[in-house]
Amino acid sequence: MAGLVAGMMVEGRCNLIRPSMNFVELNRVSVRYGEDGDGTLALEGATLTVAPGEFVAVVGPSGCGKSTLMKVVTGLWPPTAGTVTVDGREVAGPLSIVGMAFQNPTLLPWRKALDNVMLPLEIVQPHCARLRGERRAYVEKARDLLALVGLKGFEERFPWELSGGMQQRASLCRALIHDPSLLMLDEPFAALDMFTREELWVALQDVWLARRPTVILVTHDLREAVFLADRVLVMSARPGRIVAEQAINLERPRRLDATYEPHSVAIMHKLREHIGATRSGDL
Amino acid sequence: MSADEAITKVPARPRRHSRLRRKAVRSALPWVVIIAIFVLWEIVVRAFDIEQFVLPAPTAIFASGWEWRAEMLDNAWQTLMTTVVGFSFAVIFGLIGGVLFGSSTLVYDGFYPALVGFNSIPKAAIIPILVIWFGSGTVPAVVTAFLISFFPILVNVAAGIATVEPELKDVLRALGAKQWQIVQKVGLPRSMPYFFASLKVAITFAFVGSIVAETMAANKGIGNLMLVASSRFEVPLAFAGLMVTSIMGIGMYLVADFIERRTTGWATRGVDAARAPRA
Secondary structure: HHHHHHHHHHHHHHHHHOOHHEEEEEEEEEOOOOOOOOOOOOEEEHHHHOOOOOOOEEEEEOOOOOHHHHHHOOOOOOEEEEEEOOEEEOOOOOOOOEEEOOOOOOOOOOOHHHHHHHHHHHOOHHHHHHHHOOHHHHHHHHHHHHHHHOOOOOOOOHHHOOHHHHHHHHHHHHHHHOOOOEEEEEOOOOOHHHHHHHHHHHHHHHHHHHOEEEEEOOOOOOOHHHOOOOEEEEEEEEEEEEEEEEEOOOOOOOOOOHHHHHHHHHHHHHHHHHHHHHHHHHH | OOOHHHHHHHHHHHHHHHHHHHHHHHHEEEHHHHHHHHHHHHHHHHHHHOOOOOOOHHHHHHHHHHHHHHHHHHHHHHHHHHHHHHHHHHHHHHHHHHHHHHHHHHHHHHHHHHHHHHOOOOOHHHHHHHHHHHHHOHHHHHHHHHHHHHHHEEEEEEEHHHHHHHHHHHHHHHOOOHHHHHHHHHHHHHHHHHHHHHHHHHHHHHHHHHHHHHOOOOOOOOHHHHHHHHHHHHHHHHHHOOOOHHHHHHHHHHHHHHHHHOHHHHHHHHHHHHHHHHO
């Protein structure tokens, strides 16, 4: 807790000098669902900052408002109180610089894998205007991306012809195709078996190392958080607040077995205690 | 290796044969059923000596239809045209209306009750009014076919668009997509299976509409032919008119079915796989 407060103060001072220091900034953000103000309070005074190119994981007990956090940052849901700033501008509506992936692959069933991956290009500028003229280059890019996550040869398959893990890979490609500077991942691996999940962690790390987008990953898998993130934020039970943070100083590229080494295990234990504390505090 | 092949191949061959045979049986089955119905009908009419003006035998119906084939073809063409024109308008306005109703809650809340109220009026009751407005003939038949087949198309397209998964919408909204882009990229393609399902219902309705209108206020068309035939007690000819109508109905249904299978194969083939990860 003390570490978090100190960190915030340092960040705060930096902001005065160089406001572009943080890519994502949430300042005392609260979200209350329902129209007349007596609905569920999903977030309360959530404050966090993410540096450009940083990989941040958010963990917490279920129903703590992690998904609400995602919606607030991407502008899909307006905060009831507080401010959200992304890339130096206050968020007022959906942002187009964001790539999103969810727990469900949410691929469009009438589009082949390649066309699903290319969907953002048909919407986001400047790609949208260029797509017609430079279609070949864009198709090439989508194919490269699919190959990067191990889907070479599956470009012309429909989603139902792919396994759950493959669909999720395609969904990740779709989140990345328009080179988003902010990648929002809402438990993207939660529905997969452990082996597929681990494979995708490695694939995601490769992509991140190659392109360095800012990533906010919501998860309830501590190993996932420790393997992937530079920093792990712990959220309290509803209404959600950031109650602790933990830097993960492991070398990149990380190896899967590194998550079983004592240093990583110790971190996971610590995170676990934080989450346990928020839950017992709630009761 | 060769032993494996022998094991896998031997049972596979007869199975493929039986599958082919089953396919042949399945495609022959509708014809068998139709012929059986006609045979049974013929037998019943002859065995109980039923009068021709009560229930004509299929042979009498076919003979009468053949005798009046020129008139039959002429009137069938008229009915087919009025139906197809009315139906085409229904498809266009049903699609546009469905998109509006499905994508805007404001439109839905405001107009839906009125639309339901209008739709609950029996269309046959409107025909006299249409005759006052347009005179008797082709126009009331076209309008009736349109009115009766427009509603199911609109409701289905609207349902397809309105029930798009919120996550699918979020994917596009997070990219900064406008409402019309969401409708274009997700809503419309997703509503296509609903649309085609409604077409099969709507085309049958359209025939009902045009023939009822022809019976009430026209001097041409299958409906008119049947009216004239029954007023002359030429019951076999009236039945022949029914049969021609049903053949046209089947034909249009098959066209809709063909287009559906060519364009929305993902929906029927992909249903299980698409739902699996969600479950």
